[in-house]
Amino acid sequence: MDYSQFGAMLPELIILGLFLVVFLFDTFSGDGAKRILTPLTTVLFGLATVAIWIIPSCDMEVFGGMYVNDTACKAMKAILNVGVFIVFLQSAKWVESDEVAIRKGEFYELLLVTLFGMYLMISARHFLLFIIGLESASLPLAALVAFNKKHYESHEAAAKYILTAVFSSAILLMGLSFVYAFSGGSLYFDDIRNNVIAGEYSGLLIAAIAFMIAGIGFKLSLVPFHLWTADVYQGAPTAITSYLSVISKGAAAFAFFVIFVHAFGQLFEHMWEWMMYGVIIVTITVGNLFAIRQKNMKRFMAFSSISQAGYIMLGVMAGGIGLASMMFYILVYIVSNLGAFAVISSIENNTGKLSMDDYDGLHKTNPWLSFAMTLAMFSLAGIPPFAGFFSKILIFTAVTSTGSMALYMLVLIALINTIISLYYYLLVVKAIWIKPGEAKVESFKSAIGEKLALWICVAGIIFAGLVPYVYEYCYKAVLG
Amino acid sequence: MDITLPILILALPFTMFLILGIGGVKMSRKLAGVLGICGNGALLAMAYTVAFTYFFSGNPEFIADGIRQQVQLFDVTWLAFTERMVVNIGFLLDPISAMMLIVITTISFMVHLYSWGYMEHEPGFQRYYAFLSLFTFSMLGLVVATNIFQMYIFWELVGVSSYLLIGFFYKLPSAVSASKKAFIVTRFADLFMLIGILVLSYFVAQTPADGPLGGASAFNFLMLNSESSNVLASTIGATFLGGSVLTWAMILIFVGGMGKSAMMPLHIWLPDAMEGPTPVSALIHAATMVVAGVYLVARFFPLYLIVPDSLTFITVVGAITAFYAAVVACCQIDIKRILAFSTISQIAFMMVSLGVARPELHDGLGYMASMFHLFTHAMFKALLFLGAGALIHAVHSNNYTEMGGMRKYMPITHWTFLIGCLAIAGIFPLSGFWSKDEMLSAMYANNWIWGAWMTMVAGLTAFYMFRMYFRVFWWEENPHYKEHRPHDAPWQMSLPLIFLAIVSIFSGFIPFGEFVTWNREPYHIHIEMQVAVTSIVVALIAIAFAGWLYLKKNDKPARMKAALPGLWTAANRRFYWDEIYMFVTHKIIFNGICKAIAWFDRHIIDGTMDALAAMTQFFSVRIKGMQNGSVQTYVLWYFFGAVLLAVITWICLL
Numbered sequence A: 001m002d003y004s005q006f007g008a009m010l011p012e013l014i015i016l017g018l019f020l021v022v023f024l025f026d027t028f029s030g031d032g033a034k035r036i037l038t039p040l041t042t043v044l045f046g047l048a049t050v051a052i053w054i055i056p057s058c059d060m061e062v063f064g065g066m067y068v069n070d071t072a073c074k075a076m077k078a079i080l081n082v083g084v085f086i087v088f089l090q091s092a093k094w095v096e097s098d099e100v101a102i103r104k105g106e107f108y109e110l111l112l113v114t115l116f117g118m119y120l121m122i123s124a125r126h127f128l129l130f131i132i133g134l135e136s137a138s139l140p141l142a143a144l145v146a147f148n149k150k151h152y153e154s155h156e157a158a159a160k161y162i163l164t165a166v167f168s169s170a171i172l173l174m175g176l177s178f179v180y181a182f183s184g185g186s187l188y189f190d191d192i193r194n195n196v197i198a199g200e201y202s203g204l205l206i207a208a209i210a211f212m213i214a215g216i217g218f219k220l221s222l223v224p225f226h227l228w229t230a231d232v233y234q235g236a237p238t239a240i241t242s243y244l245s246v247i248s249k250g251a252a253a254f255a256f257f258v259i260f261v262h263a264f265g266q267l268f269e270h271m272w273e274w275m276m277y278g279v280i281i282v283t284i285t286v287g288n289l290f291a292i293r294q295k296n297m298k299r300f301m302a303f304s305s306i307s308q309a310g311y312i313m314l315g316v317m318a319g320g321i322g323l324a325s326m327m328f329y330i331l332v333y334i335v336s337n338l339g340a341f342a343v344i345s346s347i348e349n350n351t352g353k354l355s356m357d358d359y360d361g362l363h364k365t366n367p368w369l370s371f372a373m374t375l376a377m378f379s380l381a382g383i384p385p386f387a388g389f390f391s392k393i394l395i396f397t398a399v400t401s402t403g404s405m406a407l408y409m410l411v412l413i414a415l416i417n418t419i420i421s422l423y424y425y426l427l428v429v430k431a432i433w434i435k436p437g438e439a440k441v442e443s444f445k446s447a448i449g450e451k452l453a454l455w456i457c458v459a460g461i462i463f464a465g466l467v468p469y470v471y472e473y474c475y476k477a478v479l480g
Numbered sequence B: 001m002d003i004t005l006p007i008l009i010l011a012l013p014f015t016m017f018l019i020l021g022i023g024g025v026k027m028s029r030k031l032a033g034v035l036g037i038c039g040n041g042a043l044l045a046m047a048y049t050v051a052f053t054y055f056f057s058g059n060p061e062f063i064a065d066g067i068r069q070q071v072q073l074f075d076v077t078w079l080a081f082t083e084r085m086v087v088n089i090g091f092l093l094d095p096i097s098a099m100m101l102i103v104i105t106t107i108s109f110m111v112h113l114y115s116w117g118y119m120e121h122e123p124g125f126q127r128y129y130a131f132l133s134l135f136t137f138s139m140l141g142l143v144v145a146t147n148i149f150q151m152y153i154f155w156e157l158v159g160v161s162s163y164l165l166i167g168f169f170y171k172l173p174s175a176v177s178a179s180k181k182a183f184i185v186t187r188f189a190d191l192f193m194l195i196g197i198l199v200l201s202y203f204v205a206q207t208p209a210d211g212p213l214g215g216a217s218a219f220n221f222l223m224l225n226s227e228s229s230n231v232l233a234s235t236i237g238a239t240f241l242g243g244s245v246l247t248w249a250m251i252l253i254f255v256g257g258m259g260k261s262a263m264m265p266l267h268i269w270l271p272d273a274m275e276g277p278t279p280v281s282a283l284i285h286a287a288t289m290v291v292a293g294v295y296l297v298a299r300f301f302p303l304y305l306i307v308p309d310s311l312t313f314i315t316v317v318g319a320i321t322a323f324y325a326a327v328v329a330c331c332q333i334d335i336k337r338i339l340a341f342s343t344i345s346q347i348a349f350m351m352v353s354l355g356v357a358r359p360e361l362h363d364g365l366g367y368m369a370s371m372f373h374l375f376t377h378a379m380f381k382a383l384l385f386l387g388a389g390a391l392i393h394a395v396h397s398n399n400y401t402e403m404g405g406m407r408k409y410m411p412i413t414h415w416t417f418l419i420g421c422l423a424i425a426g427i428f429p430l431s432g433f434w435s436k437d438e439m440l441s442a443m444y445a446n447n448w449i450w451g452a453w454m455t456m457v458a459g460l461t462a463f464y465m466f467r468m469y470f471r472v473f474w475w476e477e478n479p480h481y482k483e484h485r486p487h488d489a490p491w492q493m494s495l496p497l498i499f500l501a502i503v504s505i506f507s508g509f510i511p512f513g514e515f516v517t518w519n520r521e522p523y524h525i526h527i528e529m530q531v532a533v534t535s536i537v538v539a540l541i542a543i544a545f546a547g548w549l550y551l552k553k554n555d556k557p558a559r560m561k562a563a564l565p566g567l568w569t570a571a572n573r574r575f576y577w578d579e580i581y582m583f584v585t586h587k588i589i590f591n592g593i594c595k596a597i598a599w600f601d602r603h604i605i606d607g608t609m610d611a612l613a614a615m616t617q618f619f620s621v622r623i624k625g626m627q628n629g630s631v632q633t634y635v636l637w638y639f640f641g642a643v644l645l646a647v648i649t650w651i652c653l654l
Helices: A003-028 A037-054 A071-094 A104-121 A126-146 A151-181 A191-196 A203-220 A229-237 A239-265 A265-291 A295-351 A367-381 A387-400 A404-435 A448-466 A468-479 B004-024 B029-056 B095-118 B127-143 B150-165 B171-205 B215-219 B221-226 B228-235 B243-258 B269-275 B278-287 B289-299 B301-306 B306-327 B335-356 B364-397 B413-426 B431-446 B449-475 B492-511 B529-550 B554-565 B563-570 B575-626 B631-654
Strands: B073-082 B086-093
Touching: A003 A037, A003 A104, A037 A104, A037 A229, A071 A104, A071 A239, A071 A295, A104 A126, A104 A239, A104 B029, A126 A151, A126 A203, A126 A239, A126 B278, A126 B631, A151 A203, A151 A229, A151 A468, A203 A239, A203 A265, A203 A295, A203 B215, A203 B243, A203 B631, A229 A295, A229 B215, A239 A295, A239 B278, A265 A295, A265 A404, A265 B269, A265 B575, A265 B631, A295 A367, A295 A387, A295 A404, A295 A448, A295 A468, A367 A387, A367 A404, A367 B563, A387 A448, A387 B563, A404 B095, A404 B575, A448 A468, A468 B073, B004 B029, B004 B073, B004 B127, B004 B449, B029 B127, B029 B228, B086 B095, B095 B278, B095 B289, B095 B364, B095 B492, B127 B150, B127 B278, B127 B289, B150 B171, B150 B243, B150 B269, B150 B278, B150 B289, B150 B631, B171 B215, B171 B228, B171 B243, B171 B269, B215 B221, B215 B631, B221 B228, B228 B335, B243 B289, B243 B301, B243 B306, B269 B278, B269 B335, B278 B289, B278 B335, B278 B364, B289 B301, B289 B335, B289 B364, B301 B306, B306 B449, B306 B563, B306 B575, B335 B364, B335 B413, B335 B431, B335 B449, B364 B413, B364 B431, B364 B492, B364 B529, B413 B431, B413 B449, B413 B492, B413 B529, B431 B492, B431 B529, B449 B529, B529 B554, B554 B563, B563 B575
Parallel strands: none
Antiparallel strands: B073 B086
8 A cells, every 4th residue: 555645635634643742742741731732732723724724735636536635625624724723712711711621632632533524524535434524523523512511501412413413424324325326336426426327317316315415414504404503502612613603514515515516416407406406595594584583692693504504505506616606605604603603702701691682782891892793793694895795796696607597596585585684693783782771791801812713703804805815715726 | 117116105095094093093193193294205205206217217118119108017806706897906007197196195295294284283183184194095096097997996985085074074064064065966976977887888898708808808998998999899889869879978987077076067066175174175175186087088088089079078068167167266255165166167177178189189289288287287276275274274264355465464375375376377487377378279279169268267267366366465454463463374384385386386397298198109398379378468467457456455346246236146156056956956856756766665665675574573483393492303304304305306307
């Protein structure tokens, strides 16, 4: 075996190395040295992120085509890394709190393992590798969701998460076994593409595709595979919620694109095009309909993220340019959503308040947090000139550029839904700025990590759309 | 040329705006003032370097075979919405943009310096400097725009900064309403401009995407201007109300310029804009922003040239406006209003000059003359405004009735103001003489009617300027000032006056035709004796008449006013344009049209939206049982969802 093939896996190896460093440090260092674990991990991860951005992609298939690391994969990983870095920054204070500090090593180790799994999901060109990635991205997350040991909700959320995850894996594997039958006994994407012939639709093939969509739809929380989302988001520690809502979802979206375009691309027309058509409409609409009723901020963000997943999935309808606009959308979604979560977790960590009603008059006591939250909400709703506007317009133009009338209708429905989403995003803004009465959250100073995370997010919200470089990066990564 | 300087020219004023705007609250006045002036001084140096390099370096990049080149120093894609809809941001250097770089930064620097004295005691001093920087940034971005979009963006930014500065004294109701008026009227005009741009781009976009006008170049000035025959070809056959579509597009674009340059009937905002601080009037409402319309026409000149009807339209609008504004200026009392109407009249002069320019008439002399006058006018009109500011600063009133005999108290202001008046009246050898003479020659060359008409306007100009001059500096001393002696302004204010006065005297000797012409080939200026002598004689007669009326206190003006009461009142009330606007907007539009639209909006549009909201709420309540917290239900839904997806697809496909 040619061991130089591992050279292509440099991003994975970097994360694995980082994991080992954290693991060994956590295991063998004394209590005094452990104090620097959080800053050490954050800084090392920051360096790893930079390294993954700048190392050249080798654009080669290794291990007999099981694994690919081309520019597009590298860009996706780099985008995820930015998000994880922000999560690390904003969770630093929570990690150092009395209840968690003793287990902080585990937190970083589990998080890094899931990230490693997501890398494999993106780069896999063989379903075995993909399943390994998927499971190593899912199972540790259940442990993370249960991280608040002494909270009942955290346990409940973890139980719901693991049960649904197991079920979704079962469905996915079932679908996969059907695919295996069609592909003549191979799980390579290339073989599947060559052996599954377009136009020959059998009930089995349809069931296979539907089950695959359902299986990955779990991670993306597409409707109706989303029901775990709200409970888990609410019960999990806020740092994990933001990780779930952004990184896990982004990775799944990328993997979805890779699988369905690479392995089942020839079945797009007349088959999973229509499945996704229905799923996207239902996802956006149901997510919105639930979001307007939520008072708990974490539940609110859960449903908002469901509806956002629908917008992200629009990208799979448009091929290469769709992937570029999807990457840009996810990047913008990362900064916007994490900006909102940075505010939520900062308020929760300092005052323990989580209800939207507690946000009334927030601008009087915490003007900077209010400002950041407002920008994040505007960006999520897609109000110009913030990044969310550009990501929406680019993904819409990508979808309509195919010229299909049905897709025009899809974009129209998505547009109508943005009006509904505008309503509930503005509810938060209204609570912060307009509602009369005394502020319910007292004035406090955020920790340095939270501030840094917030500044990165605000900068991203303001500049990601206005500076063409960001979109061009995504575009070039995909289309060369 | 290295792109560092051009980028800095745009970045520096914007950074100054951010620094002064965000950090201004915590800055002392002195720091903000010094920062603003130093930043602008650096900007001045950089802009001069770029402009002088362009004009004098002889670099083949800038001048080849005696023809000055149009150079895009950089032109980067900013937003690429689709393949055809690409917005670029760039820096275009050609004779007119280089000339404008000099004008803008010079006047802006003078105004920054002057404001340090003039605004010293005003609250919000730091904010004022921040807005000045924003304006300078926007105006520079406008003149160096490489494409219509960039120009439009900065065009609006200029409007915004003008709005902010007119309403600077935001506690004065008159200033607030004036700022709103300025913004709404110019914005209204910009609507037509946008329509014009869209019409133009629609037709240009019909040409092949890989042709010379494909992609981003469909909006690029250089491509539009050099491919004017292709632009014409793309609109062939399309007509609207008897005019070719291109004519309409160009006229609509010009309407945007009419708004910014205060051409009739969109002039009504400029006199009110005088509510802003006087240095702002000098910078924005005399020298730079209001000539944006002239600049726009000059920028598109090759396109205007292929549809001469639009040029005729510009000429007629300009000629009427010039005469109207001159007549109104004769009957105003407020010295800033007089200068405002004088500005309108002079800009109209430039418009007429552009409108009569044809390549076959003296090699497109009108274009050169118009730009020449833009340059000299910016200098002497800024001088006059700053002088008026010094007067207002001294006597705390805008009306000349409060002044009189000021020459004794304010010698510097007196002499510099006199130079400004002589320059605008077109007296040899001050700068106004040279540029006005070239403009009149161009007009006579086109048609003697334009020449004669504008010579008469030039006479009126000399009359009302000297009417103001004599009334303010001679007439009879206001007895009030025996006790409170007004005095000349501090050095920060006097220095710009003296500098601008010197420029106003000598800038006429610049061989302007060597630098700026429509085809960028040198044109050798020569004086047409007949035109020059006529205009000087007319101006001298007008000055003498003004002197006869206003040199010493007498009752001749009062008797003249009594003899023609109707005319005086009408001119004093600006021929009731504001009242007409009020009538049209309030009585006709608000009462007639708006009511129906409001009904439609409240019942149909809002009704639809309310129904959507009610439906959303309804379904939202209905489906909430789905989320009941039991994980068994969740998994059941999950399974049904997957099966349903398969079954529905199966049914549909088979």
